[in-house]
Amino acid sequence: MTAAEIQKFADALPKLRVLVVGDLMLDRYLWGNVSRISPEAPVPIVDIEKSESRPGGAANVALNVSKLGAQVSLCGIIGEDDNGVLLIDRLQQRGFDHSLVFKNADRVTTTKTRIIGNNQQILRVDQELRDELGTKLSEEILSKLLPRLNEFDAIIFEDYDKGFLNPALIAGLIKAANAANIPTVVDPKFGNFMAYEGVTLFKPNLKELNEALNLRIKNGDIAGIQSAVA
Numbered sequence: 140m141t142a143a144e145i146q147k148f149a150d151a152l153p154k155l156r157v158l159v160v161g162d163l164m165l166d167r168y169l170w171g172n173v174s175r176i177s178p179e180a181p182v183p184i185v186d187i188e189k190s191e192s193r194p195g196g197a198a199n200v201a202l203n204v205s206k207l208g209a210q211v212s213l214c215g216i217i218g219e220d221d222n223g224v225l226l227i228d229r230l231q232q233r234g235f236d237h238s239l240v241f242k243n244a245d246r247v248t249t250t251k252t253r254i255i256g257n258n259q260q261i262l263r264v265d266q267e268l269r270d271e272l273g274t275k276l277s278e279e280i281l282s283k284l285l286p287r288l289n290e291f292d293a294i295i296f297e298d299y300d301k302g303f304l305n306p307a308l309i310a311g312l313i314k315a316a317n318a319a320n321i322p323t324v325v326d327p328k329f330g331n332f333m334a335y336e337g338v339t340l341f342k343p344n345l346k347e348l349n350e351a352l353n354l355r356i357k358n359g360d361i362a363g364i365q366s367a368v369a
Contacts, residue, residue: 152208156290159204160312161297161304163215163240164196164249165226173256185256194229195251197297201235212236214284216243216303223248241280249301271305281311288319296325296335306334313337
């Protein structure tokens with residue numbers, strides 16, 4: 140790619156309207172010092188000094204895309220809980236359109252809390268519900284999402300196997316996007332690996348490719364990858 144082509148791409152980014160669809164998460168960090176071992180169990184005691192909450196999962200991808208200059212909207216689901224309120228607050232602070240972020244009382248907001256003592260991660264605590272959305276909820280989301288597709292120039296699927304993206308929702312969105320000539324890109328995980336037929340760009344990493352197709356392709360094995368996808 141020439142310098143002129145790179146510049147042309149960079150100049151076009153601020154005009155690009157991107158929808159990121161997928162598993163929204165809240166990443167929480169607790170930093171502190173360790174100077175004692177608990178008398179209750181052989182575990183370190185972390186004296187917390189600071190904390191931070193950041194958009195995670197598909198929301199982190201949206202953050203990265205926005206830093207390139209594109210206008211980004213998000214579509215996903217959160218629980219009606221304190222972590223969901225916190226995630227929406229962080230999205231608002233960054234100016235994201237979250238009008239397609241759905242709240243559901245039967246789900247929890249996927250939250251990953253990392254406890255860091257003396258600059259080393261000691262523990263990660265996950266709060267999540269990985270059950271797939273039911274048919275009724277999927278249809279409700281599609282009914283609100285599809286009429287707005289003309290607002291976007293590209294769609295990115297960010298699938299972390301947390302249940303929001305199920306085969307029915309994926310197929311319905313891909314079909315509508317293809318009919319509207321909207322490019323679709325997917326970063327798949329194992330659960331829905333085969334559900335993304337018809338996307339414009341399919342980008343698994345090597346581990347995901349090997350697991351999904353039961354292969355043993357090694358890094359740099361171009362011939363093996365070409366054979367697997369042929």
